Amino acid sequence: MLNFTYDIPTRIHFGRGEIKALSGELETCAKKVLVVTGQGSVKRNGIFNDVVREIKKAGIPFVELTGIKPNPRLKSVYRGIEICKAEGVDFILAVGGGSVIDASKAIAAGAKYKNDVWDFFTKDVVCTEAVPLGAVLTLAATGSEMNSYGVITKEDTERKLAFGTPLVRPVFSILDPEYTYTVNKYHTSAGIVDIMVHIFEEYFSAPPTAVVQDRIAEALLKVCIKYGPIACKKPKDYEARANILWAGTLALNGLLGNGKSGDWASHGIEHEISAIYDITHGVGLGIIVPNWMKVVLSKNTLDKFVEFGINVWDVDKDKGKEKIANIAIEKTRDFFTALGVPSKLSAVSVPQDRFRDMAKGAIESYGQVGSFKKLSEEDIVKILTFSL
Amino acid sequence: MLNFTYDIPTRIHFGRGEIKALSGELETCAKKVLVVTGQGSVKRNGIFNDVVREIKKAGIPFVELTGIKPNPRLKSVYRGIEICKAEGVDFILAVGGGSVIDASKAIAAGAKYKNDVWDFFTKDVVCTEAVPLGAVLTLAATGSEMNSYGVITKEDTERKLAFGTPLVRPVFSILDPEYTYTVNKYHTSAGIVDIMVHIFEEYFSAPPTAVVQDRIAEALLKVCIKYGPIACKKPKDYEARANILWAGTLALNGLLGNGKSGDWASHGIEHEISAIYDITHGVGLGIIVPNWMKVVLSKNTLDKFVEFGINVWDVDKDKGKEKIANIAIEKTRDFFTALGVPSKLSAVSVPQDRFRDMAKGAIESYGQVGSFKKLSEEDIVKILTFSL
Numbered sequence: 030m031l032n033f034t035y036d037i038p039t040r041i042h043f044g045r046g047e048i049k050a051l052s053g054e055l056e057t058c059a060k061k062v063l064v065v066t067g068q069g070s071v072k073r074n075g076i077f078n079d080v081v082r083e084i085k086k087a088g089i090p091f092v093e094l095t096g097i098k099p100n101p102r103l104k105s106v107y108r109g110i111e112i113c114k115a116e117g118v119d120f121i122l123a124v125g126g127g128s129v130i131d132a133s134k135a136i137a138a139g140a141k142y143k144n145d146v147w148d149f150f151t152k153d154v155v156c157t158e159a160v161p162l163g164a165v166l167t168l169a170a171t172g173s174e175m176n177s178y179g180v181i182t183k184e185d186t187e188r189k190l191a192f193g194t195p196l197v198r199p200v201f202s203i204l205d206p207e208y209t210y211t212v213n214k215y216h217t218s219a220g221i222v223d224i225m226v227h228i229f230e231e232y233f234s235a236p237p238t239a240v241v242q243d244r245i246a247e248a249l250l251k252v253c254i255k256y257g258p259i260a261c262k263k264p265k266d267y268e269a270r271a272n273i274l275w276a277g278t279l280a281l282n283g284l285l286g287n288g289k290s291g292d293w294a295s296h297g298i299e300h301e302i303s304a305i306y307d308i309t310h311g312v313g314l315g316i317i318v319p320n321w322m323k324v325v326l327s328k329n330t331l332d333k334f335v336e337f338g339i340n341v342w343d344v345d346k347d348k349g350k351e352k353i354a355n356i357a358i359e360k361t362r363d364f365f366t367a368l369g370v371p372s373k374l375s376a377v378s379v380p381q382d383r384f385r386d387m388a389k390g391a392i393e394s395y396g397q398v399g400s401f402k403k404l405s406e407e408d409i410v411k412i413l414t415f416s417l
Numbered sequence: 418m419l420n421f422t423y424d425i426p427t428r429i430h431f432g433r434g435e436i437k438a439l440s441g442e443l444e445t446c447a448k449k450v451l452v453v454t455g456q457g458s459v460k461r462n463g464i465f466n467d468v469v470r471e472i473k474k475a476g477i478p479f480v481e482l483t484g485i486k487p488n489p490r491l492k493s494v495y496r497g498i499e500i501c502k503a504e505g506v507d508f509i510l511a512v513g514g515g516s517v518i519d520a521s522k523a524i525a526a527g528a529k530y531k532n533d534v535w536d537f538f539t540k541d542v543v544c545t546e547a548v549p550l551g552a553v554l555t556l557a558a559t560g561s562e563m564n565s566y567g568v569i570t571k572e573d574t575e576r577k578l579a580f581g582t583p584l585v586r587p588v589f590s591i592l593d594p595e596y597t598y599t600v601n602k603y604h605t606s607a608g609i610v611d612i613m614v615h616i617f618e619e620y621f622s623a624p625p626t627a628v629v630q631d632r633i634a635e636a637l638l639k640v641c642i643k644y645g646p647i648a649c650k651k652p653k654d655y656e657a658r659a660n661i662l663w664a665g666t667l668a669l670n671g672l673l674g675n676g677k678s679g680d681w682a683s684h685g686i687e688h689e690i691s692a693i694y695d696i697t698h699g700v701g702l703g704i705i706v707p708n709w710m711k712v713v714l715s716k717n718t719l720d721k722f723v724e725f726g727i728n729v730w731d732v733d734k735d736k737g738k739e740k741i742a743n744i745a746i747e748k749t750r751d752f753f754t755a756l757g758v759p760s761k762l763s764a765v766s767v768p769q770d771r772f773r774d775m776a777k778g779a780i781e782s783y784g785q786v787g788s789f790k791k792l793s794e795e796d797i798v799k800i801l802t803f804s805l
Contacts, residue, residue, distance in 0.1 A: 034428065035428070038426040041423035241640050249632070268626040271418045275418070276629050
């Protein structure tokens with residue numbers, strides 16, 4: 030196990046009706062709130078009304094930023110920063126999924142920075158101050174509700190990059206499984222894939238001696254495998270929605286990653302795709318990951334895939350190691366397919382003509398792509414080609 | 418899954434050499450420190466020297482309270498409170514295991530309370546202020562390093578009771594696996610049993626729908642089962658010590674208990690025993706728990722024991738349910754025995770003559786003993802008699 034600092038102070042209010050905690054939270058830390066939302070679903074399904082009721086209960090004025098898109102754009106971040114500065118906002122409340130929370134984090138950092146917020150993504154600039162923020166989560170997927178990271182796309186240059194600072198970790202997040210009831214099957218599935226890939230990125234990484242983390246990773250994967258299909262079939266199954274929601278938060282709050290090196294190659298590659306083609310993040314990951322597994326499976330990585338096969342997919346221990354590893358990879362692919370997410374890039378209208386650019390772009394953005402196996406440009410092209 | 422608030426702000430510095438974080442932590446929050454230690458082991462093995470070096474690096478004066486015993490006594494808590502008041506202590510640093518940390522928590526609460534600190538244990542008094550504290554952990558067992566609870570014994574009345582408030586949750590804890598290298602086999606084993614029983618108290622409780630929590634509980638149990646025997650045989654095995662240390666912290670920081678009801682009957686019974694006979698907490702738990710399992714196994718609880726048998730002890734799924742449950746209980750007992758902890762109360766000189774008093778005492782102290790199965794006085798006497 031590597032040394033680590035575990036410092037996860039986000040307060041989580043989890044469960045049915047927990048929106049009631051919002052007014053109390055805001056009373057302690059906000060004088061003027063910017064409420065950030067996505068493309069209108071929270072206004073249609075009543076969640077926004079619940080939020081407004083609580084803000085009013087706290088007696089705090091608020092302004093709005095609406096229309097944050099999936100793969101949130103830098104342009105909307107700039108808009109949010111302007112509002113914060115013009116309106117004297119001292120607290121940001123993200124009401125939505127990962128895109129809304131990530132955009133809110135960039136706004137939070139940018140509102141207290143005198144230069145261009147994009148510096149945090151592209152330059153070695155340390156964020157020293159940010160507007161505090163909280164979240165009301167409406168989609169099980171991101172993990173952003175309890176971590177320090179955000180991903181933003183700069184459309185004109187086709188770059189999708191991450192930044193992180195503990196200053197943008199939400200002070201609190203409200204997780205009501207019922208708030209995810211109206212998420213459609215497509216996005217429910219994509220969210221589950223996203224959660225599982227977050228776990229993979231941490232699970233398939235050195236050192237093999239962080240066994241607490243790896244056994245917990247397997248535990249959360251089993252929750253996704255058990256409840257994913259149920260949530261897709263019965264969108265109002267509280268038990269399924271609750272377990273997936275909590276698994277998604279724990280998958281990327283540091284619990285699995287602390288003490289390990291992390292891989293993050295699949296995310297690096299997917300960001301290159303969705304920066305250009307604007308596909309759903311979880312869908313892109315679901316297409317890439319089984320092929321990433323195929324490419325990184327080698328003598329050096331075999332034992333980890335065997336562990337994965339036996340502990341997660343219940344593959345018979347007595348089969349040979351290579352067989353176990355390959356079965357595990359195919360079971361992963363089959364599970365994603367059964368959830369109903371597209372399994373080919375061609376199915377989401379991503380052609381092969383820019384694969385080489387994407388491979389170069391990933392290496393340019395991340396310096397090194399992957400640590401479980403460091404990927405070459407050729408490896409990335411191969412993964413993308415297998416994914417076609 | 419029950420609704421819950423997850424709010425665990427303790428910062429953990431985990432790994433070899435992490436004592437180096439101490440001076441920085443103290444600089445931000447302490448002007449005068451009370452260092453609380455146990456019966457001298459930290460002075461013999463060099464940990465105390467490391468701590469003093471860091472305090473001096475921070476340039477902060479400190480005073481000492483030494484001699485905290487296992488099953489920490491109220492008397493020593495009073496002594497600590499006096500020192501805090503007399504010396505103007507504004508930060509408490511516990512250097513030791515659960516007893517030292519628990520005593521420090523009671524001192525922290527008592528130093529800011531105008532009446533008797535024992536009120537927090539026996540009356541419906543809410544703690545509103547406490548001296549902040551941190552911990553340098555030297556034993557994998559307690560969980561106290563990352564939670565809000567403490568247990569203290571009032572010798573003259575033979576009562577051992579718990580109290581809790583978020584105000585005594587350590588601000589930070591330093592967990593260096595190498596600091597547990599010198600723990601002898603007996604206390605290493607007892608610590609591992611303590612960790613496992615903390616997990617059982619949460620795992621064997623309603624509702625069965627908190628599956629994230631239960632899969633993680635099984636993950637941590639597997640870590641104990643894998644590394645417990647290794648840590649006993651090879652006390653300087655970093656991997657074993659690290660995984661057990663981190664499992665012990667996660668076992669009782671809220672991760673497993675949030676969203677569940679908890680049982681805590683075994684702890685209730687053990688506290689009655691050790692309040693009178695001063696036995697090692699983990700040893701008492703290890704003797705009681707398999708017999709608690711025997712007594713609570715019924716048609717209502719069978720499925721949970723089956724899950725336990727299959728997921729934790731790899732019992733063959735195809736055996737009948739009752740057989741799986743009983744095998745799981747015997748495997749638990751055998752594991753504790755193989756670790757070398759005593760398996761009978763008679764082996765630790767606890768006679769049966771006060772079993773009835775203990776049963777009454779547990780019910781008096783806790784109102785209800787157990788929730789997985791609510792135990793009657795007869796049930797408790799039966800568990801104790803089986804444990805003889």
